[in-house]
Amino acid sequence: MLRYKRLNIHTTQGFAGELTRESQYVFNYRTDNPACEIALSMPLRAQSYAANLLPGVLRQNLPEGYLYFWIREHFGKVARMDDMSILAIAGRDVIGRVRCLTPDAAPDQEIPGESLEAILTWRGTEDLFADLARRYALASGISGVQPKVLVPEQLAQTGKEVIDKSTIKGRRLIVKASGDDYPGLAENEYLCMSIAREAGLDVPDFWLSESRQLFVVQRFDYDEGRYLGFEDMTSLMNRQTDEKYTGSYEQVAKALTLFCAADQVSRSLAELFQSVTLSVLLRNGDAHLKNFGVLYTHPHRDDCRLSPLYDVVNTTVYIPPDTLALKLHGSKVWPGREDLLRFGREHCRLDHPDEVIDRLVETAMAFRPEAESAIWRQMRPEIEKAGLLLTGLHRRPVSAHPAQPPASAAAGSASD
Structure with a gap:
């Protein structure tokens, strides 16, 4: 059975270091750039960070609920389902600037994305969220029990103009479904966030699908x-x-x-x-x-x-x-x-x-x-x-x- 023992840790500012699983979780910096520090409480140093638990900045995004069981169902037969394996499977795209990649993985992989309008207006007979989960669950390092996946927005392109894709960045979205246990949860969150917005609180952009079954929110950790x-x-x-x-x-x-x-x-x-x-x-x-x-x-x-x-x-x-x-x-x-x-x-x-x-x-x-x-x-x-x-x-x-x-x-x- 596959067991992951080493992961490369990257940040927006560059490669940070290596996480290994021995008798404990051990993280070592492999950079001299302070901007690549992975957390506020993990300053750059030569000494290893070793503990029985993953560093908090990595642990915080371990999937829970729906995503956790989806990963277990699809990978439980081939990989040991410990925290290290889950990070290896879902740690490529997480909330925040820290990415966890297996040693043979390329740091940047383009994901086509989805049209926000198509998500909001979906009227097909198939379960749209289940389809999104099949395609994006492996790129969804996000905590929370509610069914949710991280989905990049696909930018609409018109005409025959050639566009350098590296210069255009679509919004990053979180798509949430109500689930069977909490009917109306997507609309519930939409209404609560609408009240917050009306009251002047700082909220990201968000939408409710026409079916009222999906709540879509723009990721606030992605800027320019x-x-x-x-x-x-x-x-x-x-x-x-x-x-x-x-x-x-x-x-x-x-x-x-x-x-x-x-x-x-x-x-x-x-x-x-x-x-x-x-x-x-x-x-x-x-x-x-x-x-x-x-x-x-x-x-x-x-x-x-x-x-x-x-x-x-x-x-x-x-x-x-x-x-x-x-x-x-x-x-x-x-x-x-x-x-x-x-x-x-x-x-x-x-x-x-x-x-x-x-x-x-x-x-x-x-x-x-x-x-x-x-x-x-x-x-x-x-x-x-x-x-x-x-x-x-x-x-x-x-x-x-x-x-x-x-x-x-x-x-x-x-x-x-």
Whole structure:
């Protein structure tokens, strides 16, 4: 049975070194270029990095759920399914700037890609996501239980003009499917991200397919033809994937303070507060350590900052008794207004966190998609109840509740 014992590790800035599997995982730099360092906490040195676990920056992208079982099903007979093998199979295209290649693999291999319009308008009888998975699962080093694959966008070309392909870079997309266990999940995420966008949070471009079965989001780690560094909180905190629900939002804030560039700390903490408040408002019980991360050019550029928002869904429509993913002030119970105000002032360094809460609540309460759907009819009462709790209106007499959303908030649109 095939067993991978050595992988070459590349970054956007060039070849970094070798990862070997002995009694432990051992990484050695094979470069003298500091820009090729693979992680914020792994500086260039002659000494090996050895541990029983993969380095966090590599471990963070190990497939979970759908992709993990797809790889096991297709390769389990020929390769030992340990972390090293999974990296060898799926580590070519991962979120971030670090690539894992087998020694005989070429660093650059062109993948034709797919038309975004074709994905969004697919009306065939075959399962489009299953077809995408067959073609792109091996180039999809991405974590998360939800069915998802990384897909390059195919740029449309017209006429007979000859174009140098090296000069044009299409968008990199993540295509997600609802799955059988969570009906309406793709539309659920689309609606939550639409509310976030309406409220002014930093979000990547995203789309919902006409069938409402696929959610497509543009990768935020790809900019002007280059991949940016990305590390989620499990990497920064040296936690294993199964520890992603262990910890607190205060610890996330502390990590941002430690790792973000000095001129990015205030902004990153403010965006973290918005993100946590929005998750409380939208009843997103999956805002765990892997759903917060940082972006940077390379470890020596000094531009590290919180990444755009991603993976936001209303979870209480599927799990009614759901709670926070991480602790806030020592508890996973949904926090009230005072708890969030304290978090904003003490850990996110905000002078007026009340204004942020009010803006987010106002936007969410006023949001209406273009067309009602079954999943929105389930989500809306959950969001409105949370909004009332965060504004204190639930304590007033019924007659004191506003009959309509605040007039100052424009109704949202759920279409691109």
